[in-house]
Amino acid sequence: MSKSLISRRPVFRRGALSSADNNHQPSNSPLQALGWKPFFQQQLRLEELAECEPVKVMAVHRSQVEVTGDAGDEAILVNGPLFDDAAERPTVGDWLLLARQTRKPVRRLDRSSLFKRMAPGAKQAQLIAANVDNVLIVSSCNHDFNLSRVERYLALVREAGCRACLVLTKADLAANHDQYHEALKGHRDLPVVLVNALDTASVEPLREYCRSGETLALLGSSGVGKSTLLNSLAGSELAATSDIREDDSKGRHTTRHRALYTIPNGGLLLDSPGMRELGLADVREGLAATFADISALAEKCRFADCAHESEPGCAVQAAVESGELDERRLRNWRKLEREVARNSKTLAEARADDRALGQFYRAVQSHARAHKKRTD
Structure with a gap:
């Protein structure tokens, strides 16, 4: 996906938001097709309606972001206060307000949802995407299928409050589909669709997740068929694809x-x-929703502070012994709980360090101003 995306998107006409006497967009508005909703409209101040226009961030590069909106496609340089804080800078899916005259970004609108991860060894969360409505968690019917990884993605999706669907690709190459349904019996509320991503008819059930005005994210490891699935849904070759290694079903990175x-x-x-390493932080609600059965069992334990290991009267361990609860699921819940606690602590410490550094800089600047005033 090395070529520019600008030529692949429609150029929209200017003027749909230039009038301040309408606080909503007509049903055929290009902005509505991009996901402009009352949630964002209500954030605009009266003066901004006349002086600014909203644009959607379509791609982020090292030196610029690509945006589109009522005026068409534009490239904005990554500089200025809006881009100073790595944790708050615009990411794919964000809505920005551009000054009509200078075409410079004024501010970023609040997000309806945000996906972020802790990259290996990082002390700061990496933004993935904002304002996503639906998510396809993509795995495949081969060695790549990993239920613990699916639960990791699911915790992230549910924390963001998005609708999720699990898509198992390469279904045409698998002789036994029952094993996947059996493995997913603990997630009966999660829709599952088996597809051949090369077959457009096979992916038709997924179109309800990408209706006009909604944003759909594809999350999964490299080589599971995300780009092929994207091309089938779009009806054209939008993203580059490559084969997987047949010996271990591991994929090559095709999306850059x-x-x-x-x-x-x-x-x-x-x-x-592909994000095989997806560190979780600040997703406690999503984790609780993903493992709601364990939380419900924990309420029945004899002791309120039960660690669910060897305590007497532990309802969780009793469920494991009876076969009601899969021991793998319990192990994965513990692992993710520890990871979320560790990464959340790292983020909190990083934020505290940033605040302390900011206070130091302000103190130095204040001292310099006071010294200059005395010597003048």
Whole structure:
């Protein structure tokens, strides 16, 4: 996906938001097709309606971001206060306000959802995408299928409050589909669709997740068929694809950066690089929702502070022994709980360090101003 995305998206006409006497967009508005909703409209101040226009971030590069909106496609240099804080800078899917005259970003609108991860060895969360409505968690019917990894993605998705669907690709190459349904019996509320990503008819059930005005994200490891699935949903070759290694079903990276694609008569699709390492932080609610059965069992334990190991009267261990609860699921819950606690602590410490550094800089500047005033 090394070529620019600008030529692949429609150029929108200017003027749909230039009038301040309407606080909503008509149903055929290009902005609505990009996901403009009352949630964002209500954040605009009166003066901003006349002086600014909203644009959607479609791709992020090292030196610029690609945006689109009522005026069409533009490239904005990554500089200025809006881009100073790595944890708050615009990411794919964000809405920005641009000054009509200077075309410079004024501010970023609040997000309806945000996906982020802790990269290996990082002390700061890496932003993945914002304002996503639906998520396809993509795995495949081969060695790549890993239920613990699916639960990791699911915790992230549910923390963001998005609708999730598990898509198992390469279904045409698997002789036994029952094993996957059996493995997923603990997630009966998670829709599961088996597809051949090369067959457009096979992916038709997924179109309800990418209606006009909605943003759909594809999350999964490299080589599971995300880019092929994206191309089938879009009806054209939007993303580069490559084969997997047959000996271990591991994939090669075909997507180099996160970007949004428009679908004819549909919404927006987010394609992202494979993320086999997806560190979790600040997803306690999502984790609780993903493992709601364990939380429900824990309430029946004899002791309120039960660690669910060898304590008497532990309802969780009793469920494992009776076969009601899969021991793998319990182990994965413990692992993710520890990881979330560790990464959340790291983020909290990093934020505290940033605040202390900011206070130091302000103190130095204040001292310099006071010294200059005395010597003048």
